[in-house]
Amino acid sequence: MISKMRGWIGWIFFLDMLNGLALTLGYMFSRTITMQYPDKQKWQPYSRHRGHHFLKTNDEGDLNCVACELCAKICPCHCIKVVPFEDHKGNRRPSVFDIDLSRCLFCGLCEDACPADAIALGQVYEMASYDTSDLLVGRDLLRTIPGKVEKGGTVVGAKLIDREGVHVRETKGEHDWWRRVWGRRNKAKVRLRTHHT
Numbered sequence: 001m002i003s004k005m006r007g008w009i010g011w012i013f014f015l016d017m018l019n020g021l022a023l024t025l026g027y028m029f030s031r032t033i034t035m036q037y038p039d040k041q042k043w044q045p046y047s048r049h050r051g052h053h054f055l056k057t058n059d060e061g062d063l064n065c066v067a068c069e070l071c072a073k074i075c076p077c078h079c080i081k082v083v084p085f086e087d088h089k090g091n092r093r094p095s096v097f098d099i100d101l102s103r104c105l106f107c108g109l110c111e112d113a114c115p116a117d118a119i120a121l122g123q124v125y126e127m128a129s130y131d132t133s134d135l136l137v138g139r140d141l142l143r144t145i146p147g148k149v150e151k152g153g154t155v156v157g158a159k160l161i162d163r164e165g166v167h168v169r170e171t172k173g174e175h176d177w178w179r180r181v182w183g184r185r186n187k188a189k190v191r192l193r194t195h196h197t
């Protein structure tokens, strides 16, 4: 029985290896595309991407957060600070909710631990800075950061704005990155691949 299982496991790993090699070979013969980031285009990550944190709100516009501090406790970098208070409706909310992104691992543990579906890591990845104090983000900013993308894995139009510091704004236009890389002949494979990502 054990040797049979070993055989199956070996086959599974062997097939995985072949799959990996086929993907590598496929890339060797795929088209090379240079994305004109950030002047004209930018990558829209998949919904599983763990980018800039954001705080969710309910229908009344109040934060979902009940300031239980579980996210702060579970954070391996101790980069979340929550200070609770009671609002005028008698609900426990955060008066302070700071995240020091310069120390964050983007592990997503805070999102997993949250019992109120209040915090998540979203689509925004443009947060590099020369000054780490820019990376200390507070409650009010966190509630304005865009959430997760519904449909990622595409390239969208973009425009670089450098008057008020470097800022990339999305513009109209979107295309399927994988279709351009692999061409029409491999559309079925592409669909399969994007489905799994």
Ligand code: SF4
Residues within 6 Å of the ligand: 071, 074, 075, 076, 077, 078, 079, 080, 099, 103, 104, 105, 106, 107, 108, 109, 110, 111
């Ligand atoms: S993503 Fe991880 S490291 Fe970053 S704040 Fe959340 S728990 Fe901490």
Ligand code: SF4
Residues within 6 Å of the ligand: 064, 065, 066, 067, 068, 069, 070, 071, 072, 082, 113, 114, 115, 116, 117, 118, 119
């Ligand atoms: S974000 Fe979630 S885990 Fe963190 S304090 Fe608020 S309710 Fe608690």
